[in-house]
Amino acid sequence: MENTPAALTVQHLNKFYGHHQTLFDVNFQCQPGHIIGLVGANGAGKTTIMRSILSLARHQGQISIGPDPVAFNHHAALNRVGALIESPGLYPYLTGREHLKLFVKDDAQATTSIATLINQLHMENFIDERAQKYSLGMKQKLGIAIAFLNQPQLIILDEPLNGLDPQATHDLRALILKQSAAGTTFLISSHILGELQRLADDLIVIDHGSVVKETTMAELLAQSQHRVQLTTNDDDLAVTILQAANYHVSMGDGLLVDITDQQSVEKIMQLLGDQQLLIQDIRHLDDDLEASILKIIAQPEAQHA
Structure with a gap:
């Protein structure tokens, strides 16, 4: 049996802002269906890594989604990726439902897919209001829904719990676990480590732009x-x-x-x-x-x- 390629491969990733280097030879892989926590202090380089994977920042090194390479000017493989990076970018005069219709790719399944996400994230009470009226938690839920919308193979979430109350956190956790069990791979950065401990299979620890540890959650806690x-x-x-x-x-x-x-x-x-x-x-x-x-x-x- 042939080996299944990693869902995400990052090799020799370096990032410079002018003469200032912020990422230093970052290497890691994410296996299909795994939930991977990307952890480190503020400013360690987590968001820069995620932005580089999504071709939102120019970088040096090689990144592949499955077997397909991704580059700043070559990113067709990103069609299989959903993401929420920093705050969701929303159109203030569109409703939440209109945002979902705007970003959905499969018109034949659009109604069912949108209705399912609205239900799973309990967005019924505000989904038909304009986004300009949304609270931080409402915006975050909509951004998460957009990331999940097209059944991507890989979902990248940067601080997804920002603004979420305990019930919304529970709903998101259940959704992530369900999608992971169905084969979706997750790369998640969160400063709420207690919640990440409940979710992640694997961990990548970043410090000052370098990977200082790549391990499984079980192995790390066993060594504690x-x-x-x-x-x-x-x-x-x-x-x-x-x-x-x-x-x-x-x-x-x-x-x-x-x-x-x-x-x-x-x-x-x-x-x-x-x-x-x-x-x-x-x-x-x-x-x-x-x-x-x-x-x-x-x-x-x-x-x-």
Whole structure:
């Protein structure tokens, strides 16, 4: 069986503004049907990468959508891509429905496609109002609907959760997961890392215009620091016992104890129980995505080793 080409391939991407370089030899791939998070601090280069993929910015390097190359003056493959970059560009005197009719490509399926998206994103209450009356959240929903409109193979979303309330965030998450399961690939940049943690299969971490880590969400979280927070009937004695057994222990709201494969929770309980100490409370505290990303960005040299 032939290997399926990546949905998106970025090779040796460099970007200059005059003599100022902002992207440095960026390389990554997005596999079909995967949700890929593009993460990094503000100004790291995430939007510039997305704009380069969409041929909205001149760049050096090679970009392919599936097997087809994309360049600033050669971008037919972008017909298979939907995108929301920064704020959606809307026509103030057109209604939301008129925007969708304007951008839909398949006239035969236009009515069904538009009605489905309006329902999925719960836009019924404002879709026939002019865009000039829209709130930030309404504009964002319409921009997202336009990105999804033509059943693209690849959807690129830059901060898609801006302006969305919890219900709209839930609706978008459900839509992304549904489309991903059907084979659509997503490249998503979001500063709301907790939500991205619930969505992404893969992660690309950008810092100062370079890729410092390319991994899966599962692998990154598996490498995160594992700790337990516990309280006993004699915390001072518990510290002495655990430190003598080479556990790393710090005092906070109770005791914070680092956990490794060799230094397990079961061993902690056995050590303390052997000394007749009573464990009054114990909780697992694992690093979330934000903590893991901050550690990567804090030590970028280690990621290149």
